[in-house]
Amino acid sequence: MTGEDLRPQILVRDVTKSFSGRVVVDIDELVLGDVPVEGLLGPNGAGKTTLMRLIMHSIPLDGGTVTLSRPGQRDVLLSSTRTNQMAGLGVVKSTQVITDFEHLTILDSALLAVTEARYERPFSAAADRTVRKRHEDEIRHWLDYFGFDDPLAVALSGGDKKLLDIVRCLLLQPAVLLLDEPTAGLSEGHTERVKAAVRELASRGTSVVIVEHDLDVIWDLCDEVIFMAEGKVLLKDNPATIRANPTVVKSYLGAGSA
Amino acid sequence: MNLDWLDAFLIFGAFKVVEIMGLGLLVHLQLGLTRVANFGVVGFWGVGLYAFGVAYLKVDWPFGDVYQFLVCAAIATIVAAAAGLVVGWLISDLDDDGTLVGTLGFATIVVILATTQQGLTGGALGLGGLDFPYDFGRVKTHEFTWLLITTAVVALIFAYAWRVYRTPHGRLLIAVGSNEALARSLGKSATAARLRMMMVTSGAMGLLGAMHGVMVRSLEINSLDVSVTLAALAALILGGTARVFGAVVGVLLTVALFDIVIQFYIPIPDGWNTQALPVAREAVFGAAIVLMLIFRPQGLLGQMRRPALMRRLHGDW
Numbered sequence: 242m243t244g245e246d247l248r249p250q251i252l253v254r255d256v257t258k259s260f261s262g263r264v265v266v267d268i269d270e271l272v273l274g275d276v277p278v279e280g281l282l283g284p285n286g287a288g289k290t291t292l293m294r295l296i297m298h299s300i301p302l303d304g305g306t307v308t309l310s311r312p313g314q315r316d317v318l319l320s321s322t323r324t325n326q327m328a329g330l331g332v333v334k335s336t337q338v339i340t341d342f343e344h345l346t347i348l349d350s351a352l353l354a355v356t357e358a359r360y361e362r363p364f365s366a367a368a369d370r371t372v373r374k375r376h377e378d379e380i381r382h383w384l385d386y387f388g389f390d391d392p393l394a395v396a397l398s399g400g401d402k403k404l405l406d407i408v409r410c411l412l413l414q415p416a417v418l419l420l421d422e423p424t425a426g427l428s429e430g431h432t433e434r435v436k437a438a439v440r441e442l443a444s445r446g447t448s449v450v451i452v453e454h455d456l457d458v459i460w461d462l463c464d465e466v467i468f469m470a471e472g473k474v475l476l477k478d479n480p481a482t483i484r485a486n487p488t489v490v491k492s493y494l495g496a497g498s499a
Numbered sequence: 500m501n502l503d504w505l506d507a508f509l510i511f512g513a514f515k516v517v518e519i520m521g522l523g524l525l526v527h528l529q530l531g532l533t534r535v536a537n538f539g540v541v542g543f544w545g546v547g548l549y550a551f552g553v554a555y556l557k558v559d560w561p562f563g564d565v566y567q568f569l570v571c572a573a574i575a576t577i578v579a580a581a582a583g584l585v586v587g588w589l590i591s592d593l594d595d596d597g598t599l600v601g602t603l604g605f606a607t608i609v610v611i612l613a614t615t616q617q618g619l620t621g622g623a624l625g626l627g628g629l630d631f632p633y634d635f636g637r638v639k640t641h642e643f644t645w646l647l648i649t650t651a652v653v654a655l656i657f658a659y660a661w662r663v664y665r666t667p668h669g670r671l672l673i674a675v676g677s678n679e680a681l682a683r684s685l686g687k688s689a690t691a692a693r694l695r696m697m698m699v700t701s702g703a704m705g706l707l708g709a710m711h712g713v714m715v716r717s718l719e720i721n722s723l724d725v726s727v728t729l730a731a732l733a734a735l736i737l738g739g740t741a742r743v744f745g746a747v748v749g750v751l752l753t754v755a756l757f758d759i760v761i762q763f764y765i766p767i768p769d770g771w772n773t774q775a776l777p778v779a780r781e782a783v784f785g786a787a788i789v790l791m792l793i794f795r796p797q798g799l800l801g802q803m804r805r806p807a808l809m810r811r812l813h814g815d816w
């Protein structure tokens with residue numbers, strides 16, 4: 242048993258998406274999750290973010306299907322599942338654009354991610370501390386791990402917001418984790434922490450797909466790399482092969498950067 | 500109880516203050532916490548008032564005073580909560596403008612229904628015959644007692660709003676209000692959260708409508724006037740939409756100032772009370788909203804202070 246067949250996978254089939262008549266994503270067939278960590282490369286505007294948003298169904302598909310398969314469980318058609326049900330299925334995505342809840346503190350964000358729906362009803366008698374007690378260990382673990390020294394404050398810097406976004410994703414204990422440029426704007430130290438967290442998560446069975454313009458992160462982390470351009474998947478291979486591919490070098494890496 | 504010292508109009512003024520405070524607190528939960536801009540406050544309150552009145556007058560209840568009030572008030576609350584659910588659902592996919600039009604439209608529909616369903620509501624003429632659920636002899640005592648009971652209800656509404664901030668429910672509402680897409684990606688059903696909030700707050704608005712019906716002891720079309728919405732919104736915006744005390748402070752500075760201080764303690768010429776003052780009041784409230792939105796949109800009390808509260812709740816983190 243290699244474990245490869247036992248990973249959660251996402252099958253993208255015949256998926257298309259256009260914005261005002263321009264085709265942005267057009268994929269015949271793509272399987273995500275047959276290796277622990279997959280990289281998604283492509284020049285600006287290639288459709289990477291759009292593909293991830295289509296998987297999350299946070300924007301409607303023009304056509305095609307996205308299916309989630311998890312070992313030992315029935316397949317789920319994500320393309321007819323609501324965005325807010327994705328987290329429950331274990332499909333989680335970080336956002337490329339820095340995003341946060343205005344007014345909420347870092348601890349608020351973490352607690353929000355872990356709180357079960359039954360505690361969130363209007364007349365639920367549960368106090369905040371009840372919920373905190375249930376999840377304190379994991380929250381503390383990730384906040385300490387990324388060096389948040391004042392979780393009772395609001396995240397101010399872009400870097401903190403970016404890390405908080407990742408913390409929220411990790412707290413959801415994803416089966417499939419889509420990371421859209423998770424290390425953009427982070428310090429070297431934090432980038433290393435994110436990478437280590439991804440490795441750790443993948444080793445425990447999560448399928449991670451990572452979009453990143455910092456190629457060192459990709460070569461370092463990924464077991465396989467997908468190369469996209471103009472909405473299409475052009476290549477899917479091991480990092481070394483992708484790195485040497487003339488198309489990739491020409492259209493993406495540019496002279497000298499590989 | 501000897502209440503000779505107490506002016507009957509003063510009781511009504513105080514009642515209005517308390518009532519608008521209750522509505523302001525509920526609007527705070529909708530607008531300040533969840534960012535649902537409800538411009539149809541009077542509609543939910545009015546649905547409660549009329550549901551209460553019709554249930555009270557048109558049904559032959561087999562029990563008296565207190566139970567009759569409780570049952571009819573429960574009906575009013577449920578009908579208003581249902582209205583909140585339906586309106587909330589209709590506006591759930593709309594933007595702010597759509598929400599404005601939708602809620603305003605709902606309030607208009609309530610007025611139209613109350614006017615046209617003459618058999619039930621008495622139409623434009625209204626209906627008398629509502630009464631206090633107790634009898635101690637003097638009307639003034641009854642009114643004063645009702646003021647105290649209503650104050651207790653509003654105190655409960657305040658306690659609820661105060662507690663919401665300290666629960667996962669409140670956090671969810673803030674999250675949904677401030678970044679719906681992000682909340683959804685964390686597995687939260689923004690729609691369900693908003694609908695639940697709308698049901699609870701609209702139901703409480705309906706209850707306040709029923710309480711109002713008892714105090715004035717009649718159904719009058721004129722009471723469904725936009726000034727109810729305006730008073731609650733003006734108070735909240737002045738005090739601060741994002742603070743629990745916003746509605747309290749705001750109402751003291753608006754309704755209490757006009758309906759108690761100016762009416763009773765400032766010598767103003769005869770006739771002004773009924774003619775000029777109500778008009779001036781609307782104008783000042785409207786102007787207050789506009790000025791606040793331009794110069795201090797967060798209101799007198801300012802922004803939500805989440806870190807301070809979190810420090811109080813989780814200071815040992």
Ligand SMILES: Nc1ncnc2c1ncn2[C@@H]1O[C@H](COP(=O)(O)OP(=O)(O)OP(=O)(O)O)[C@@H](O)[C@H]1O
Pocket residue numbers: 260261265283284285286287288289290291292337
């Ligand atoms: N909501 C939208 N409306 C219109 N066009 C859009 C929208 N979202 C994306 N696009 C366009 O679709 C194309 C693909 O965008 P996408 O964000 O998926 O690219 P990307 O591969 O993530 O690029 P980057 O590396 O810059 O993040 C771009 O040309 C973009 O301008």
Ligand SMILES: [Mg+2]
Pocket residue numbers: 289290291337421
């Ligand atoms: Mg992108």
